[in-house]
Amino acid sequence: MNTLSYGLLGLLARRESSGYELMLRIQPFWQAKHSQIYPLLSRMEEKALLSSYWVQQSDKPDKKIYAITEAGMDKLREWMHQPIAPSVNKDELSLRTFSLWLSEIGVSVDIYEERRALYVEKKRYYESILDGIPKQKCEFGNKEFSSYILATKALMMAETELKWCDWVLDLLGQHSMAAAGES
Amino acid sequence: MNTLSYGLLGLLARRESSGYELMLRIQPFWQAKHSQIYPLLSRMEEKALLSSYWVQQSDKPDKKIYAITEAGMDKLREWMHQPIAPSVNKDELSLRTFSLWLSEIGVSVDIYEERRALYVEKKRYYESILDGIPKQKCEFGNKEFSSYILATKALMMAETELKWCDWVLDLLGQHSMAAAGES
DNA sequence: ATGACCATGTAATTAGTTACATGATTTG
């Protein structure tokens, strides 16, 4: 049982979902493709941590709905007492930034403008998520509490990254102006 | 050539290093173990992107120093014009937080206290890194500029995560007090 | 003496991506 499996159990402990839906639901926390999730769900069902049934749909393809079993809930509760691995971040932009001295300023500006737009979008997304969470339920013990603090974190992080992009773009702008003044 | 390889080229474009040192230097941007880096370096040397020589040491084990070749620099410069992949973040704490409603409050407090300590340490680390960068060199075009903006980002992110931990711990504290008042 | 740091490497396994395969419906 890897971390992703426990993540899927956690999602299914809230509500049953299709593999496709689970793939979408887990994206904010753990980026995994459907080709990794489908075989995992099969193996978890073999171990009786999940059960499933097919739902016929007329307009869309049929779907297989997974639900967590009591054995699955036990596994999930067990996991809650295990040590937590430190986060793994793999950001190509950081590696690229490290070699920025090899780039022209115009190319650099484009890079951070692009990232900036991404974080503006992300910020809007998490703001809308937070709007959808009823605040009176945001207390420890409720499922909404988790969603609330996670969405808040994602929003805070997006805001910080956005601020950083703006700051970098400002530094790059200053440099361009100084270069223009010198010529 | 994967992203990690280009990251290693970027590090070596600044200064030559041993595999062990590269493993340490790349950690802030890309978490990779020595067992992944050593074979990669070998393959990059085979492709003539790197050259190497052994340095005898008396007190410590001998080491193999890698340097980037002109072909390696060309590859690196080429990469600078390629599209940048979005960042991948895999944080077990997020998955765990999602299932927090299954935990007791004491266990939850411990989890965020632990993470808090980690970010306090991280904040201190990046503050010391920033102290070590001469500010007059922090302009676009210098190698120091990259280090400066990357360390600033890491500091900003650590501060945000720290703020979030404090906020969560405050919410958990409020809950404990409310529970005590009710009893 | 126990563990951490330095230093390099390989072998076995698991995790994750890309590509293949299918096919209807909706939106621009």
Add this chain to the structure above:
DNA sequence: CAAATCATGTAACTAATTACATGGTCAT
């Protein structure tokens, strides 16, 4: 009419981790 969304799955490959293997120095 092209692209995106919904929906499931497998096959081939690459990336990454864990474990094995060695061995000296230094600090607690």
